[in-house]
Amino acid sequence: MLVAEARWRLGLDRVVIVPTGDPFHKEHAPAADGPTRVALAEAAFAGDEAVSVSPIEVEREGPSWTYETLEEITTDLPDSQPHFLMGADAALRLESWHRPERVLELARVGVAPRDEIERFELESVFDRLGAADRIDLFEMPRIDVSSSLVRSRAAAGEPFRHLVPAAVAEMIDNEGLYGN
Numbered sequence: 689m690l691v692a693e694a695r696w697r698l699g700l701d702r703v704v705i706v707p708t709g710d711p712f713h714k715e716h717a718p719a720a721d722g723p724t725r726v727a728l729a730e731a732a733f734a735g736d737e738a739v740s741v742s743p744i745e746v747e748r749e750g751p752s753w754t755y756e757t758l759e760e761i762t763t764d765l766p767d768s769q770p771h772f773l774m775g776a777d778a779a780l781r782l783e784s785w786h787r788p789e790r791v792l793e794l795a796r797v798g799v800a801p802r803d804e805i806e807r808f809e810l811e812s813v814f815d816r817l818g819a820a821d822r823i824d825l826f827e828m829p830r831i832d833v834s835s836s837l838v839r840s841r842a843a844a845g846e847p848f849r850h851l852v853p854a855a856v857a858e859m860i861d862n863e864g865l866y867g868n
Contacts, residue, residue: 689828689829689831690773690775690800690828691703691705691733691739691773693800693826693828693829694771694773694798694800694826694828695738697798697826697827697828698771698798698824698826700738700771701738702738702739702740703738703739703740703773704739704740704741704742704761705729705733705739705740705741705742706741706742706744706745706757706761707722707725707726707728707729707741707743707745707746708722708725708745708746708752709722709744709745709746709747709748709751709752710745710748710750710751710752720865720866722743722745722746723743723746724859724863724865725746726741726743726746727859728856728859728860729741731853731855731856731858731859732852732853732855732856734855742761744757744760744761745757753786753787754772754785754786754791755786755787755790755791755794758770758772758790758791758794758795759790759794762794762795769795769796770794770795770796771795771796771797771798771824772791772795772796772797772798773797773798773799773800774797774798774799774800775799775800775802776799776800776801776802776805776810777802777805779797779799779810779813779814779823780805780809780810780813782797782813782814782817783813783816783817788817789817789818789819792814792817792818792819792822795822796822796823796824797814797822797823797824798824798826799823799824799825799826800826800828801825801826801827803830807825810823810825811823833851837851838851838852838860838866839866840866842860842865842866842867843866843867848860
């Protein structure tokens with residue numbers, strides 16, 4: 689949903705989905721390995737010609753830094769103006785990222801707001817980073833579905849298929865992902 693809404697609201701011609709490589713910043717290891725996360729993303733966006741999935745972080749050895757991924761993408765697409773899309777919760781933590789100023793040099797940041805996070809909080813993060821002009825807040829309908837919800841429901845044997853594209857639900861079932 690975020691991808692479709694961002695494409696419309698921000699006027700993006702194309703979106704590149706980049707599944708996380710080594711999610712060293714997460715407390716727990718991911719429930720699915722890198723190649724499986726790439727396959728799930730490909731299944732989720734199959735048929736949408738404006739969306740592609742890149743395995744560049746999964747194929748990279750060691751930790752993946754967002755600025756390195758953006759450098760690689762901008763090298764491959766030199767005539768484009770990248771937008772890095774994220775939720776408001778991630779945007780609030782942007783200052784703690786490795787080289788956030790480089791991320792902001794390479795891309796505008798499209799941020800989907802959340803009700804519990806005030807607009808001024810987001811704008812102040814970008815202001816402190818000297819990039820108040822690099823944030824594009826865009827509205828989108830509130831849908832409370834997260835990957836954590838899907839994983840926990842699948843693991844508990846609860847209904848989850850209606851929360852994800854059919855091809856993704858099929859992969860979760862067929863691969864026995866998340867302990868279902």
